[in-house]
Amino acid sequence: MILKEDKNKIKSGLYIVSTPIGNLGDITLRALDILKKSDVILCEDTRVSKKLLNHYEIKTILISNYKFNEKKNLEKVINIINKNKIVSLISDAGTPAISDPGRLLINRCIKESIFVIPIPGPSAITASTSISGFSDKFYFHGFLSDKVNLIRKEFKMFLNLECSIVFFISAKKLIKRFEILKEYFLEREILICREITKIHENFYRGKVSEIDNFKFNPKGEVTVVISETNIYNKREILDESDKKKIKKLILNTTVKDIVRIISQQKNISKSKIYNYCLQIKDEK
Secondary structure, three states, rough: OOOOOOOOOOOOOOEEEEOOOOOHHHHOOOHHHHHHHHOEEOOOOOOHHHHHHHOOOOEEEEOOOOOOOOHHHHHHHHHOOOOOEEEOOOOOOOOOOOOOOOHHHHHHHHHHHOOOOEEEOOOOOOOOEEEEEEOEEEEEEEEEOOEEEEEEEEHHOOOOOEEEEEEEEEEEHHHHHHHHHHHHHOEEEHHHHHHHHOOOOOOEEEEHHHHHHHHOOOEEEEEEEOOOHHOOOOOOOHHHHHHHHHHHOOOOOHHHHHHHHHHHHOEEOHHHHHHHHHHHHOOO
């Protein structure tokens, strides 16, 4: 039995409503009920949101609320809610305020003791991690930076995490970052989810070292999941490329940092790396 929300019993406030990330059939019954009973719906792009709302014959007033006008809209929206109205916030796809506009409004509502209610639903983050087979402990980064130097900083930070890693990127940009991915995560598993739940949905699985062999379509949005470091047994043998990298690092890096960097990048036994560092120092 589905319990519908009586509009007279729905509290005025801000409702954070998750919408489909591709397939319109993924919307929840509760989300539809709240959207129909809202006085106003805030959305990123009215053209995108109208496709969903028209499909379900929802006639609620739409107000555009995107990155560049979110701050300007604050007073207007707060005034609407304070008139005992129900306001819903949706994004173009998925859950609002997760790599999408919404945080400014949510924080303002919290500050003014306005009721903020989540209406959960579809999420590219949980959809991708649920089928990855990797650790259920994961770090979500949001959208990867555009600049190479910033990506390197982000990847270095990822190396310190003992969990799987999830981030968003466009398919076209991801192809350009294959070499950097291999530089930092060569021995790890990767899952690339393209256009999740849409008609042209694709999944690519394998080692990062094999990423060039993926028959990858460079169109659409992508969710990337990289495995945790301990998904494999640690390698016990240093190959020539490992030794070359250690010799280069040892010129201006501490042994402790070399052990951490190499073991995380290439999943090699820390003791083997440490002993090789000592061997190099002894040879000097």
